[in-house]
Amino acid sequence: MIYTWPSPAKINLFLYITGVRSDGYHYIQSLFQFLNYGDTLKIVSNTTGKIELFSEKKLILNTENTIIRAAKLLKSKALYYEKTNCTTLGAKIFLNKKIPIGSGLGGGSSNAATVLIALNKLWKTKFTLEELAQFSLKIGSDIPAFIMGKTSIVEGIGEILNPIQRKEKWYLVVYPKIQILTKNIFSNFLLESTSQKKTIQLLLQSPFSNDFENIVSNKFKKIKTLLSILSIYAPTRITGTGSCVFSEFDDKLSAQKIFSLLPKNVQGFIAKSVNTSPLHHVFYKKNIHI
Template identity: 35%
Template sequence: MTFSAPLSAPVSSATRPLKALYDVAAPAKLNLFLHITGRRPDGYHLLQSVFMLIDWCDTLHFELRNDGQISREDLGDPDQTAGTDLLPAEDLAVRAARALQTACGTSLGVHIGLQKRIPSQAGMGGGSSDAASCLLALQRLWGVNLPPQDLQAIALSLGADVPFFLSGGHAWVEGIGEKITPLALPPARFVVVKPPVGLPTQGIFSAPGLKRDTETATIQGFAANAEGPLKSFDFGFGRNDLQPVAQEICPQIGQSLDWLKTKGLQGRMTGSGSAVFAQLLHEADLPDLSGLPDGWKIRKCSNLEAHPLAGW
């Protein structure tokens, strides 16, 4: 199956039945800090973090199928990143579609086209964001409306980051990813660096040397690091507890941080890596971003006011 309509067609809110939805955004996230505060008996880690949406996005397109089948097409993109062993039929977008289809009992299907721009195995939540955007878009395409708690349960079953991407904006996240408190953040610019090597999340969380007993923080403590009228957050707040383990496994993370330091920027790893980022405090102070080896990705990003699908 191929996409016959122009991919530039806008997302529609027309009356049922919809035949397609195009240009559905799935934004990446950065973890401003990430603390591991404990571990449950079932092995899941308890965390605290601020998740921030940025304007580095995948784009998804959906065409209705009346035969109940769910298919997935990789549309390709010059920015597409290799480094995942998942086949298109096994990725989170397809799993999200199947889970929603089962939950709402629809006989309809979908063909999903994915333009992948967010690097894989980067700690930026690309797959989780794709899954959340699928859940939101397919409710509209199929004309179904699950109760929020049911949709959140599906999201959590797909992965710890997926519920955040359903929440509509930046958030203070706790528990195993299911406790989400909306958080307002001031506009800010960042440099994001992704080395060629990716890191599987499970390998980082299962490392024996991972620190799992960081003292519990508070939203108030995080907000206290805001200074000045623009509330420029001090990245001295907290740390990423996964970063030391990730750097041992992937020395290129350290190289990325060292490179940022040569540019006068204070870097930190996001999520379980391997991407790192640094805030640009003043747009006029943007340094020369050349000099990375071939195969490394670098991008200047802004945080978003809200998720592009907020309110769906």
């Protein structure tokens, strides 16, 4: 069975750090919004017992890649829970990469979520979404939100999800060709103070912001300049702890107009927000049920 599976990008409409655990993990409150833009993964299941990842027709052997880690994690959980004869479970995974690394758009986490959901179906391991979300925390704290696939206010270290419905908007997302790895931001940059935890109602009523924006923009002048320019035309912020800057519009035409004003060498795209992840739409469209 072969399918091409979406692996959508996300933006953080707000991001607040509300505390730090003794093990170094940060408590957050963030609004995860999916976009109708992202990577795609073609997955061919087999019985070789091997997990192979290809991108641009080249075999990737990096065992730290979230795709490989997710597939191996699912296989180990299937063995532990005696779901199937998992020693023969294998797959060839072909990645079409559009989400830049270190951009704050959640590419690595999204890829892992797509692999867990797809292989859970293809391998017939029959874990629930909630079980997959719990397993995925071993790889990354953003992955549960991608697995559950709904616009959500995310709390805790990423495991507490509060689904909400938001009016769908259009976003101009600009990538300044700077890679900012989340682990480096959290380990090398100290927030002057943490934010006070708020109720969901208050979070949605308050102006949206990102606790890392000053840190990132002061470190990278190119990002600071983009924020300054785009803020003239529309609400503009960085997403997550990455380098991408996004501006929010009510319609596609307005986003296109502002994009056309930017220098021709600026890398970016325009996408619509969606309340249900494109990955989940695949199941309804193809009548595939988890």
